[in-house]
Amino acid sequence: MSEANKAPSKAATPDGAPPPGGTPHVLVPRPDELDVEFYRATVAAGRLCIQRCSACGTWTHPARYYCPECSSPDFTFPPASGRAKVYSWTVSHFSVEPSWKAHLPYVTIVAELEEGPRIVASARGIAPDAVALGMPIRIVSETKSPDFAVFWAEPDSQP
Amino acid sequence: MMVQNRSKGFARQAAIAGIGETAYMRGTDQSILQMVLAASMAAIKDAGLTPKDVDAVLPPPGFVAWDEIAAHLGIPDVRYTACPQMGGASSTAALTTAAMAITMGVAEVVLIPIGWNGYSALRPRPDARPNKRRFSAAFFEVVKNYYAPYGLRSAPWWYSLYLQRYVKQYDVPPEAAGAIALACRKHAQLNPSAMMHGRPLTMDEYLASPFVTEPLRKHDCCVETDCAAAVIVTSAERARDLPHVPVTILGGAEGHPNRPDELINRADVLDLGLELAAPRAFGMAGVKPQDMHFLQVYDCFTYVVLLELEALGFAERGGAAEFVKDGNIELGGKYPLNTHGGLMSQGHCWGMNHIVEATRQLRHEAGPAQVQGCELGLVTGYGDLGDGSIAILARNG
Numbered sequence: 359m360s361e362a363n364k365a366p367s368k369a370a371t372p373d374g375a376p377p378p379g380g381t382p383h384v385l386v387p388r389p390d391e392l393d394v395e396f397y398r399a400t401v402a403a404g405r406l407c408i409q410r411c412s413a414c415g416t417w418t419h420p421a422r423y424y425c426p427e428c429s430s431p432d433f434t435f436p437p438a439s440g441r442a443k444v445y446s447w448t449v450s451h452f453s454v455e456p457s458w459k460a461h462l463p464y465v466t467i468v469a470e471l472e473e474g475p476r477i478v479a480s481a482r483g484i485a486p487d488a489v490a491l492g493m494p495i496r497i498v499s500e501t502k503s504p505d506f507a508v509f510w511a512e513p514d515s516q517p
Numbered sequence: 518m519m520v521q522n523r524s525k526g527f528a529r530q531a532a533i534a535g536i537g538e539t540a541y542m543r544g545t546d547q548s549i550l551q552m553v554l555a556a557s558m559a560a561i562k563d564a565g566l567t568p569k570d571v572d573a574v575l576p577p578p579g580f581v582a583w584d585e586i587a588a589h590l591g592i593p594d595v596r597y598t599a600c601p602q603m604g605g606a607s608s609t610a611a612l613t614t615a616a617m618a619i620t621m622g623v624a625e626v627v628l629i630p631i632g633w634n635g636y637s638a639l640r641p642r643p644d645a646r647p648n649k650r651r652f653s654a655a656f657f658e659v660v661k662n663y664y665a666p667y668g669l670r671s672a673p674w675w676y677s678l679y680l681q682r683y684v685k686q687y688d689v690p691p692e693a694a695g696a697i698a699l700a701c702r703k704h705a706q707l708n709p710s711a712m713m714h715g716r717p718l719t720m721d722e723y724l725a726s727p728f729v730t731e732p733l734r735k736h737d738c739c740v741e742t743d744c745a746a747a748v749i750v751t752s753a754e755r756a757r758d759l760p761h762v763p764v765t766i767l768g769g770a771e772g773h774p775n776r777p778d779e780l781i782n783r784a785d786v787l788d789l790g791l792e793l794a795a796p797r798a799f800g801m802a803g804v805k806p807q808d809m810h811f812l813q814v815y816d817c818f819t820y821v822v823l824l825e826l827e828a829l830g831f832a833e834r835g836g837a838a839e840f841v842k843d844g845n846i847e848l849g850g851k852y853p854l855n856t857h858g859g860l861m862s863q864g865h866c867w868g869m870n871h872i873v874e875a876t877r878q879l880r881h882e883a884g885p886a887q888v889q890g891c892e893l894g895l896v897t898g899y900g901d902l903g904d905g906s907i908a909i910l911a912r913n914g
Contacts (some may be wrong), residue, residue: 383666397662448681449728
C-alpha cells in the first residue's frame with residue numbers, strides 16, 4: 359500500500375467516535391414505494407430488516423417488487439442478524455453540509471451483511487486508520503422518523 | 518466474458534458531419550437552452566446544412582427537451598426523437614442511437630445536443646439562474662433514501678463508495694490516478710478553449726491536493742462547467758457530399774451493470790456497463806482495442822478512467838496502473854487519452870466534448886494536439902452509477 363493512499367491520522371477523537379456536536383444525520387427523506395416498507399419494518403423492529411423472498415428465500419436490498427432470483431412477487435421484511443463485514447468505505451475530508459462539517463473526517467462504510475445484501479452505514483467507534491476490507495462489524499439502527507432510520511457500523515469483537 | 522455480437526448492426530452506415538460547442542465557462546448569464554441552441558446551430562452550419570435539413574433530434578437526459586430545441590431552431594419535420602437516460606453515458610449512446618435510426622432509414626440528419634449550467638446553477642449563489650427542469654434519473658431515489666443521509670452529497674461521495682474498494686483490493690497507487698489527471702491537464706495546455714489552459718499540473722501538486730472523500734483528491738474530480746456541445750450525424754453516403762471528411766461510426770454499443778439503479782449491490786461493484794458494451798462494439802466494428810490511435814474516455818473521476826481502460830480490454834482488472842505509466846496515454850505515447858483535456862481539464866460537457874474532439878482528430882483538424890495521421894479512435898461514456906457506452910470512429914471509413 360502506497361503511503362499516499364493512507365488517510366491522514368486526524369481522527370475526530372482517539373477512539374474514532376464522533377465528536378460531540380449533535381447528530382450528523384439531519385437529512386430525513388420521505389421514502390415511498392418499497393423503500394418506505396423497508397424503513398417501516400426496520401423502525402417497528404428497532405433493528406435492520408431486509409426484504410426476503412417468500413418463495414426462494416433470497417435477501418434483496420434495496421427492495422424490489424419481483425425477486426431478482428426467482429421473479430416471485432411475494433416477500434416479507436424479517437430482521438437481519440446485524441452481522442456484516444466491511445466491503446468498502448470512504449473517509450470524507452470535505453463537506454458543504456454544516457451537520458457533517460462538525461464531524462470531519464467521517465467514515466462511511468459499505469457493509470456486506472451476513473445475509474448477502476450490502477448497505478451504507480456510518481462508522482461508530484472505528485477510526486479512519488482502523489478500517490479494512492473484511493473487518494467484522496455490527497449494524498445498529500437509529501430511528502429518525504416513522505418512515506426512516508439510519509444505520510451505524512460498529513466493531514464486532516465477537517467471533 | 519459475454520458472447521461477442523458479430524452482427525454488422527449499424528457498422529459504417531452513418532457518419533459525424535458537423536460539430537459545434539460553446540465556450541467552456543465558470544459562470545455565464547446564458548440559459549441552458551441558449552447554450553444548447555448555439556452549439557446546435559454551430560454544428561448544423563459546420564455540416565453545411567440548415568435547420569430545415571434536420572429530421573431527428575436526440576436531446577440530453579434533462580435540462581432541455583427535444584420539442585423546444587426543434588421549435589427554437591426552426592426544424593419543421595422531426596421524424597424521430599429518442600433520449601438515452603444514462604447520465605454521462607448518454608452522449609455516446611445517442612450517437613449509436615442516431616446510427617441505428619439512419620441505418621433503418623427512419624432519419625437522415627440527426628442533431629444530438631447537450632449542455633448545462635454545471636457551474637452556475639448547481640452552486641448556491643444568490644444570483645444563480647435556476648434550472649427550469651432537472652436532470653432526470655431513477656437512481657436519485659436510491660441516493661435520496663440510502664446514500665445522501667450519510668453525508669454523501671453528490672457524485673464524488675457516491676462513487677468513492679466503490680472506488681475505495683478498487684484501490685484497496687488491487688493496491689492501486691495514487692500515481693495511477695495522477696497519470697490520468699496529468700495527461701488531461703497536459704493536453705489542455707495545447708487547447709486555448711480548455712478551462713485549465715495555462716494551469717499545468719505536476720505529480721507532486723496532484724499528490725499534495727487534499728482529499729475530498731477517499732480515494733478522491735481534489736485533482737481526481739472533473740471541473741464544474743457551463744457549456745454546451747452538439748454533433749450532426751447523417752448517412753455515410755450523404756456525408757461524402759458535405760464539407761468535411763466524414764467521421765464514420767464503425768460500431769458502438771451500450772451496457773449496464775446489474776442492477777443499474779444503485780451502486781453497491783452488484784455481484785462485483787467494479788463491474789462497469791462498459792465491460793459488456795466494449796466487446797459488442799469492437800465486434801461490430803471488426804477492430805481491436807489495440808488498433809486505436811487515440812482514446813477519448815469519459816473522465817468524471819480519474820479512478821473511473823482506470824476502470825474503463827480495464828473494461829475496454831487494455832489491462833486486466835486492477836492492471837490499468839501499468840498501462841497509464843511512462844507517458845503511454847499522453848500525446849507522443851501509444852494511446853493518447855483525452856487530447857482536448859477531457860472533463861478533467863477542458864470542461865464537463867457530458868462527454869459530447871469527447872465526441873467533438875474525436876471528430877477533430879479524425880478530420881486532422883486538432884491543431885497542436887493532433888495525433889499525426891490518425892485513422893481510428895474511440896469515445897466512451899460513463900454515468901448514472903455505471904452505465905456505459907462506446908463508439909468506434911474512423912476517418913472516412
